[in-house]
Amino acid sequence: MADGFDPALERELRAAVGDRHVLVEAADVAPYAVDWTGRFRGRTPAVVRPGSTAEVAAVIEVCARAGRPIVAQGGNTGLVGGSVPLHGEVVVSLRRLDRCGDVDRRRGQLTAGAGVTIGHVQRTARAAGWDYGVDLGARDSATVGGTIATNAGGVHVLRHGATRHQLLGVEAVLADGSVISRLDGLEKDNTGYDLTGLLCGSEGTLAIVTAARLRLVPHLPNRVVALLAFDELDAALDAIGELRRDLDALEALELFFQDGLDLVCEQFGLAEPFADRHHAFVLVECASRIDPTDALARGVAMCAGVADAAVASDPARVRALWRYREDHPEAINRLGPPHKIDVTLPPDGVGAFVARVRVSIATLEPAARVFLFGHAGDGNVHVNVVGVAPDDDRVTDVVLRLVAELGGSISAEHGIGTAKRRWLHLTRSAAELAAYRAIKEALDPRGVLNPHVLLGP
Amino acid sequence: MADGFDPALERELRAAVGDRHVLVEAADVAPYAVDWTGRFRGRTPAVVRPGSTAEVAAVIEVCARAGRPIVAQGGNTGLVGGSVPLHGEVVVSLRRLDRCGDVDRRRGQLTAGAGVTIGHVQRTARAAGWDYGVDLGARDSATVGGTIATNAGGVHVLRHGATRHQLLGVEAVLADGSVISRLDGLEKDNTGYDLTGLLCGSEGTLAIVTAARLRLVPHLPNRVVALLAFDELDAALDAIGELRRDLDALEALELFFQDGLDLVCEQFGLAEPFADRHHAFVLVECASRIDPTDALARGVAMCAGVADAAVASDPARVRALWRYREDHPEAINRLGPPHKIDVTLPPDGVGAFVARVRVSIATLEPAARVFLFGHAGDGNVHVNVVGVAPDDDRVTDVVLRLVAELGGSISAEHGIGTAKRRWLHLTRSAAELAAYRAIKEALDPRGVLNPHVLLGP
Secondary structure, eight states, X not given: OOTTOOHHHHHHHHHHHOGGGEEOSHHHHGGGGBOTTSSOBOOOSOEEOOSSHHHHHHHHHHHHHHTOOEEEESSOOOSSSTTSOTTSOEEEEOTTOOOBOOOBTTTXXXXXXXXXXXXXXXXXXXXXXXEESOOOTTTTTOBHHHHHHTTOOOTTHHHHOOHHHHEEEEEEEETTSOEEEOOSOOSOOOSSOOHHXXXXXXXXXXXXXXXXXXXXXXXXXXXXXXXXXXXXXXXXXXXXXXXXXXXXXXXXXXXXXXXXXXXXXXXXXXXXXXXXXXXXXXXXXXXXXXXXXXXXXXXXXXOTTOOEEEEEOSHHHHHXXXXXXXXXXXXXXXXXOOXXXXXXXXXXXXXXXXHHHHHHHHHHOTTOEEEEEEEGGGTEEEEEEESSOTTOHHHHHHHHHHHHHTTOBSOSSSOOTTTTGGGGGGTXXXXXXXXXXXXXXXXXXXXXXXXXXXXOO | OOTTOOHHHHHHHHHHHOGGGEEOSHHHHGGGGBOTTSSOBOOOSOXXXXXXXXXXXXXXXXXXXXXXXXXXXXXOOOSSSTTSOTTSOEEEEOTTOOOBOOOBTTTTEEEEETTOBHHHHHHHHHHTTEEESOOOTTTTTOBHHHHHHTTOOOTTHHHXXXXXXXXXXXXXXXXXXXXXXXXXXXXXXXXXXXXXXXXXXXXXSSEEEEEEEEEEEEXXXXXXXXXXXXXXXXXXXXXXXXXXXXXXXXXXXXXXEHHHHHHHHHHHTOOOSSSSOOSEEEXXXXXXXXXXXXXXXXXXXXXXXXXXXXXXXXXXXXXHHHHHHHTHHHHHHTTSOOEEEEEEOOHHHHHHXXXXXXXXXXXXXXXXXXXXXXXXXXXXXXXXXXXXXXTOHHHHXXXXXXXXXXXXXXXXXXXXXXXXXXXXXXXXXXXXXXXXXXXHHHXXXXXXXXXXXXXXX
């Protein structure tokens, strides 16, 4: 027992989930009190690991009655401190809700517990000839519940939409301990408000999702990747627009720059993909039932301004080209903990953003190194800054203000968490914030669920 | 002035939108007080026709202050009385918000006012090489606002999702007259709760949507249709499952039966499509950039149990095959006003539903004729009953109870309105209903917006 934790509450939690699943020793709770980047480090009197929706409901009911706020935690792979007990909340870990149901082959759906990883969903789907529409680098840690809480995007948003688009329904526990369950998989069901969509992206502040009914997409066996080099960013952005319009089978359009590419090659001993140096790189992936190689080659040939290109269709070479993009985060981590900021720019704002963000950060910290990469097809740019503290709010401030000025989003796919709360007003009006508060008040009047996230207390 | 309408309120409304746009004479307001089927007939003291979002805000503010509930109305093509002033509400017609913006060619998006028809959106999109993902029979009457209020589905849900999936954001007026505006078209923006998705499908009870930013889809010039005949419904349902899984370019999968086909042919003087009579018919549409005829032919050849088939790829013949399905509503209307009920069944429930619903209705009214047709790919069945009153609640009751028993939805794509309110509890739990009420209370505490719809007062 720690931190003045009420022994009666602890007994009730033990009764709810079983002795083994209430952790209170400092060494046991420590891994749950910090995120994977180490930037967000909190403290918690207890970690509770329920094994069923009913146990989650019992835990919430007990905590609500005791006035003890809770933070739900899945794979803890977020970037904004949304799943870390920064203010002494009880952690409700959902990792034990790890049952992944069978694929409903007639409709292409499955039901997965909140603790199932995205990789597990993908493998289950593929074994039945289907696939899951969401893919991201953290696929083997990020969970169904966490990706719902943040409406996670990833690399295939262009084709399949973000997590909200994959949800046919959820099972969730509300702040009063009541359970809603909509796992029937009906594809057309306009019977009341869309609670499923509302809970998705609500960062654990309105309910705790315990399971989801997921829409699957057909598995597309033929996957082709092209890596395109550009000497001008504008040419790359034009190409992105053209490829989006003209390629049926487009799955991903990723952007990165020569400095990030150099770092990846250096850190992992990879050969540079091209003989010459260039400015910007676009990785294009197509997938379809029929071989998309010709269509991709035609699409690439139509793009003006391509300085060099590499195309791959055998799986090993496809993976090799993807590494230049996917290894960015890990390569940057090796330089020291980066300050990571996830934003979206409208197409007309990407160029100005890329040009100005480096200058703005240099004025704060001349020695900082800025790496930019992202999901260019939807304007999502990941800003990684090395050489400043990961929680340096001056950096957050200049980046988010620049994004707002250019008409972008201060959070593309990681949510607001605690990290960006101060800047929420930059792109959300007083009327929107009032509506958010009204909804939060309505569904969690006592402020039990992740109260320090998004709107704050 | 009628119905004890407060002269001061009328003056304020005239000041808000201009004299010409406040209708109070009985003959002027009458067309706004009844739906297109004639089933829902109400009364209203005034119809207000604002010409901008600011005017909508002024109208709501005035009505809210006076405690006068309002009903928003677009094309008035719904089936559940959701846009009719059944309890003397002021009607806010949004038809004047009919500006359709240009296509953003780089992202495939456009902004449309609430009063723009779906047909107008489609034509604007197609002129720029894009298309709109929602299509439905009422395309030239149904409006952007109305289809958002009901999360309208239509024939292409299978491929593109319902209306909610097309929405990148909305502009809307809340019950207190404040305006939220999210028309920036950002494709990844996880910055707070998804108000856009929540308003979609909320049937005008939480806000009045005045404009929307719509996601477009690539225009696919090659369109092929096959009409398949089956002698057993089970064979048709199996084929639907197989075609869904195997056809990349699938746009629509529609189901109807020999009796409906006979009626359509008789009413419109069409030739029967096949020499022999069959039980069930599935209309399959594929569209793609490359000619999908071969893929469709291969897909159809793989289906067991097809008794006969007709394939069309020239536009006139495509339209001719579609008429067998799309002319169902009008052909049925000619028999007299039908009782129309829109439901979804899970794949395993369709067979039992089709078999049992006719028997159940016959026990109530032996002379009734029951026509079934719908969007089979997503389980959406439209039940049309001729020979009973369009508001015969005994019919609604047996149909919706059967749907609930079989695990379906009592409203596929038209919402609850006033017509189905009594049955909402059949498929929504007490916890869900409590959450709906909490949200309604939070966003419209005085019950100004369509208070008799969905949850009721």
